[in-house]
Amino acid sequence: MANETQVFDLRQFFSRANLRQLAAPVLVMLVLAMMVLPLPAFLLDFFFTFNLAVSIMVLLVAMYTRKPLDFSAFPTVLLTTTLLRLSLNVASTRIVLLEGHTGPDAAGKVIEAFGHFLVGGNTAVGVVVFVILTVINFVVITKGAGRIAEVGARFTLDAMPGKQMAIDADLNAGLIDDKEAKRRRGEVAQEADFYGAMDGASKFVRGDAMAAIMILLINIVGGLIVGVVQHNMSAARAMENYTLLTIGDGLVAQLPALIISVAAGMVVSRVGDDQDVGSQLIGQMGANPAVLMLTAGILGLLGLIPGMPNLVFLFLAAVFGAGGWYVAKRQRQEAEEAASAEEAGAQPVTTGESGDASWADVTPVDVLGLEVGYRLIPMVDKGQDGELLRRIRGLRKKFAQDVGFLAAPVHIRDNLELRPNAYRITLKGVEAGSGEAYPGMFLAINPGRVSGQLPGAATRDPAFGLPATWIEAGMREQAHAMGYTVVDASTVVATHLNHLILSNSSDLLGRQETQALLDHIAKESPKLVEDLVPKLLPLHVLQRVLQCLLEEGVNIRDMRTIVESLSEHATRSQDPLELAGRVRTALGRAIVQQLFPGNVELQVMALDPGLERILAQAVAAGGADGVLEPSLADNLLRETASAAQRQEDLGLPAVILVPNSLRWLLARFLRRAVPNLRVLANSEVPESRNIRVTAIIGGQG
Incomplete structure (x- = not known):
């Protein structure tokens, strides 16, 4: 009975487990195991073939992606494939040094095939081919891809504020909703992370190329020592056997490395996100028939020169000429179809009435x-x-x-x-x-x-x-x-x-009024305005900050202070509410003076410390839009309204003094229930003004 229960539990576990989540950890563990566990020649052949297949698959995925983020896992893939190649190098080195004296197939058929078939069994040719492949990979492709990734990461980070502001502008204009804005912000951040990761991941390939050269030298020297000292082979025979195996091992590892590097270069060098690489190349390079015709003409002229491979040049000239003729014919057909459609759509529609509707009938709404x-x-x-x-x-x-x-x-x-x-x-x-x-x-x-x-x-x-x-x-x-x-x-x-x-007043301050206000200030302080808009802050964010001030009865006459405060804090935040809070602090003296003229004592209401802690927890949980528990909200509204009425009966303004973090929450929450209430933050009160608390809200609870 216990065994049946155990079997049932295991089946239940495997039925619920996501096998895709297990694939990556299992693969990494196998790769690490290859570094320490000896592998037979058959398994080496299998893993070398698997490595080549993975590299080809990565190259094809890179070619068919429409934008870099479609292959956001590429940096991780780059690390994993590099680790796989190095593990195979370690495993193959072990078997080459242990069994290399037995013959060219000691390390498996794949290494033997690369050592004999690709380089004809010639060790000198093998060394040259291996070095050329390594130089191409290390100096050309990897270095260029790394440079593109580095520049892309830097420019992506520099462009992030502008992209975020563009998203905010679309959100404020109603072109997108909150979910789409959140998705776009996440995509912008992910793009910056991707290029940063690619910049670092390219170092894996460069390190792999350096390690391949060092492994080649170590294997040749180690094989010579093992063959001569341990197996009593002649130096020439040991050099031939072990060098050929080492060359095969290096080539079978460097070919996938070169393919992966090409894939990395394709991913980071993509421009545009509407087509894959193949469609983009064919569509842009073969779109102009004049280019194809000129290429065919040049190839045809070269093919007429004596001594040149005339057949090859003339054949390619005919191919390019036919391609140019076909593209030109297709473009003419598309132009004719478009013209026919335009003529059909441009036919006038008669209504039988003399007075048709026109744009003159559309009257703008008065502000x-x-x-x-x-x-x-x-x-x-x-x-x-x-x-x-x-x-x-x-x-x-x-x-x-x-x-x-x-x-x-x-x-x-x-x-x-x-x-x-x-x-x-x-x-x-x-x-x-x-x-x-x-x-x-x-x-x-x-x-x-x-x-x-x-x-x-x-x-x-x-x-x-x-x-x-x-x-x-x-x-x-x-x-x-x-x-x-x-x-x-x-x-x-x-x-x-x-x-x-x-x-x-906040609804009356539109974009046009905001721009007119800036133009008015620029007449006296042009540099002040120029440094803020649009360098640090877009116009719509400035408009929203001013609207936040006007919504709470704060005038914007002191635009010099407002602009200076925004210039100071705009580099750290683009949130209108946070910037409005900073501006209120800068305008604190004027705000207090408006409520309590002269140097009279500030007679204000305050919150009970226990209530402050509860509200602070609500803000910490939900930000400035924190949600209050219903009974707490009702008690807060009732006590605030009662205290405000007592203040007004005494001939005093209804003002409540709260911590900075709670000011926006309470101002928004209490505005409709207690219209005449003003919510002041501690940072807005000048140090020279005396404060006397006339009522404590929440003290009864």
Whole structure:
């Protein structure tokens, strides 16, 4: 019963084991065993033949690959085949020295065939052929392949940042998704690793060539000593026997080495990745019929010279001429077929209508748009000196001064589909806000501390959602006296528009605005901009960094500091979030000054140390996009919102001070639940400012 269970377990193991995973370790162990274990002549023949077959197979695989990474295992194959050849040299040396006195077939039929058939049994010719093969392999092919691999590795590493930025650009443009971007980044890194490995692996072949020469000399000298001293052979006979065996052994090892070196050269010298080597050579060298015709003409002229091998030259001239005629005929046919297809596709299509669609019917989407009902038209009519037009011009100017860039113009148009007093604000064609305004009336906004109610149409302030009432002009002074904030209709619309522009300032900063901002800075500091874009940072990464700052209410007026900070850190990272964090640190004084004017004490909220550790673990596990446990997230949101409300009730800005590593996670997580909250990192607070913690979040848990 136990034996049956054991057999079942073994079958189960072998049925589940992946035999391909066992092949490489078994092969390496056999190769290493050949160095220490004596092999009979039959096994030597088998392994020498196997070595030759592997080298031929590697050459064919290299010729049929379309790009180097298709044969990414080649450096490992190069090492394994080199180790196999050296092991065979050791094994064959052992048997040659032990049995060489018995005759030319002492080390097997393969070595005998290479020693007699290839060099005619002539030791001098064998030595010369062996040296020539070694020189070709070592000096020409291996050295050239190694140089190509070395240069390829260097240029691939230099090009990695540009390739990564190109991938990021395609990702940001929506041309590829995250999976494709990840695959391309992995391919770029793998390409650099491949050329680096090939640079090192080429040294294996060079070392193998040097070892082959040394093994040849050692075998000749060792065979002479063994034959004369141990087997009492004459020096001439010993020299002939052992030298011939050694030459055969060297040739049978160097021929596969030469084939492998040629394969290495083909792999690293590939240019283009859409065809294999054969298709590429035939397609490029035989694509021009004029080249083939000229070659045929030159060969024909040489074939007419007396004393030349006329038949060979004239035969090759005829072959090249026929090839040129065939290529020219095929190209004419393809051109005629393409022209026919183009004429068929260019036939006009008649619709029977005089007004066909044209590109004039495609209107671009306005970045910023304001649509008004017909009763609000006087507010935006230039002919009637509309008050709202002047306010919008002033609004854009103030936005440029406060935020740091010029927003897109506001395109105003009437919309009869809206209610008469309604307006709608659009951002890139999408409605961002709407409301109603009543020309000639005033909006009395309740800031929270009023002494009574006003008669009129109750509503809410469209910008901030505060309770409000539309009142007649005659009640304006009474509303002021009761504590209301009173504004006219054009101010209502302008304030709403201003609020939406400030809230969506990051969406308003496009590539065109970013480039215009750089051009504006370059007028005063051209070198500063030139050193950053595009040398260190592409435009789209700079745009994303600025958008990250604007998303959290940080203005970009101090572009000099921003550009200098990016120039300092762009060489180490191209991640917009990380660069934005570095810029925030550089702008720390301005950020703090914006929240706490003057030199007043910074009264901020802080996290409980235990909560900080939990959040730090979440960041360590998932990066800046770490996922929080639901109950922890709910408690964090609730306590932060409550503490922020207490801060605002005391007339203080809602600011929470956190470690640098947690700032982005908390800013993104708390932004929607607590819109007025500002998250500061420790590194952003100047050392000269005093800090007082007014609330600890997470201390109850």
